[in-house]
Amino acid sequence: xxxxxxLEDVTIQFGGLRAVGDLSFGIQPGELVxxxxxxxxxxxxxxxxxxxxxxxxxxxxxxxxxxxxxHQPHQITKLGIARTFQxxxxxxxxxxxxxxxxxxxxxxxxxxxxALVRGPAYRDEEKLIEAEILDLLNIFDLRGMAHxxxxxxxxxxxxxxxxxxxxATKPKLLLLDEPAAGMNPTEKEGLMHLIQFIRDKxxxxxxxxxHDMKVVMGICQRIIVxxxxxxxxEGTPADIRTNPRVIAAYLGTDGGGEHA
Numbered sequence: 637x638x639x640x641x642x643l644e645d646v647t648i649q650f651g652g653l654r655a656v657g658d659l660s661f662g663i664q665p666g667e668l669v670x671x672x673x674x675x676x677x678x679x680x681x682x683x684x685x686x687x688x689x690x691x692x693x694x695x696x697x698x699x700x701x702x703x704x705x706x707h708q709p710h711q712i713t714k715l716g717i718a719r720t721f722q723x724x725x726x727x728x729x730x731x732x733x734x735x736x737x738x739x740x741x742x743x744x745x746x747x748x749x750x751a752l753v754r755g756p757a758y759r760d761e762e763k764l765i766e767a768e769i770l771d772l773l774n775i776f777d778l779r780g781m782a783h784x785x786x787x788x789x790x791x792x793x794x795x796x797x798x799x800x801x802x803x804a805t806k807p808k809l810l811l812l813d814e815p816a817a818g819m820n821p822t823e824k825e826g827l828m829h830l831i832q833f834i835r836d837k838x839x840x841x842x843x844x845x846x847h848d849m850k851v852v853m854g855i856c857q858r859i860i861v862x863x864x865x866x867x868x869x870e871g872t873p874a875d876i877r878t879n880p881r882v883i884a885a886y887l888g889t890d891g892g893g894e895h896a
Contacts, residue, residue, distance in 0.1 A: 638701065638810050640665050640841045641686065641717075646695035648685060648837070648865075655681045656734035656865035658695070663809065665872050668835050668842045672849075672876075674885060679845045685812050686843075687719055688712045693746065712764065718807035720798045722814045728787035732778055732797060735786050736769045739804035756880035772800050775837070776830075792823045799834065809841045810834070816848045824848060853877065 639662035646659045656678045663669050671679055684690045686697060688709040697704040699715055707715070710845040726735050776796050781789065786797055795815055802810060812831065816824045832855055835842050846852050852859060853873040861869040861876060863885045869876060876882050 639663060639698070640667075640700060641843070642698040643682075643686075644696045644698070646682075646685060646692045648681065648690055649693040654865060656685065656862075658693075659862065659865065659867055660695075661860050661867065661870060663841050663843060665808070666835065666839060666841055668844065668855060668857050669843045670832070670846065670852040670859040670864065672846070672852055672859060673862040676864075677862045679862065680813060681865070682862070683719060683813055683843075683845065686712075686811065687717060688763045702730060713805055713807075716806070716808040717811065718802035718809070719811035720795075720802055720813055720815060723873045724794050725797055726794060726798060726801070729785060731783050732773065732786050732789070733769055733782040734798060736772060736801050736804050736846070737765070739801045740765050740769070769804065771809055772804060776800055790817055792826070795819070795827070799830075803834070803838060806859045807840055809843065812842060812846070815844070816846055816851050824851055827851065831855055854863060 641663040643662070644660050646656060647654065648656045659682065661669075666798055671682060673679055677895050681690065681750065685692055686699075686704065688711070689705050699712070702715060704712060722884065727738065730738075731804060768780065773782055776799075778793065778797065778800070781793070786794060789797060798886070799810075799812070800814070815831070816827055828851055831842060834840070842883060844852065844856060853876075856873060859869075859871065859873060859876045860867060861879075861882050868885060869879045869882045
């Protein structure tokens with residue numbers, strides 16, 4: 637089976653600082669993988685490399701066999717990679733529905749001319765888009781809030797909405813950047829079930845950056861550990877939990893901490 641995502645000896649240098657060095661790993665279709673490491677380890681930099689925000693100084697990144705470096709972020713999203721962010725990046729004054737609607741543009745067949753004329757083809761497409769959005773909101777129990785300004789949602793619901801908006805781009809790989817940040821234990825438990833549900837329901841691969849070890853160890857099939865931009869371990873949760881180098885670098889001396 638060919639990898640959905642493949643990083644081969646990826647390095648990025650910012651002046652004299654090597655933020656990521658010779659990093660290699662792959663993600664298979666439908667796989668749920670964790671990417672962990674101490675603060676400043678380079679996790680978000682890896683996301684920025686995958687999504688085209690940064691271009692590697694050396695090495696290569698492939699998505700379904702296509703070379704990613706050189707593509708703009710919107711082009712990479714259209715290829716099938718979507719992401720969320722550490723800090724929620726919704727449009728607070730827009731409704732829940734319209735926040736999701738912003739992600740549907742890249743797959744829209746009819747452009748500005750059709751929008752101005754509003755002919756039958758445009759209206760038919762708009763009906764399909766509306767149905768898709770409402771279906772997504774229904775799946776995540778937010779349909780009743782469709783026309784509410786998203787700033788009125790609870791923190792947990794805003795996090796869910798950000799994931800819904802990413803899913804509206806119809807990705808085959810979803811990058812989740814610290815989705816449990818700011819959540820209470822009950823919300824984190826719900827998030828764990830939600831991430832697994834998304835993977836199975838939408839048949840997509842997920843790469844998860846998360847500091848909460850209970851979340852990572854509880855749902856990831858495989859975990860990649862980086863320190864100072866270099867991979868120091870890769871394996872199952874059981875492998876990582878007992879790896880001496882990981883314990884020393886990240887988990888603490890007992891290997892059982894939930895936060896870093």
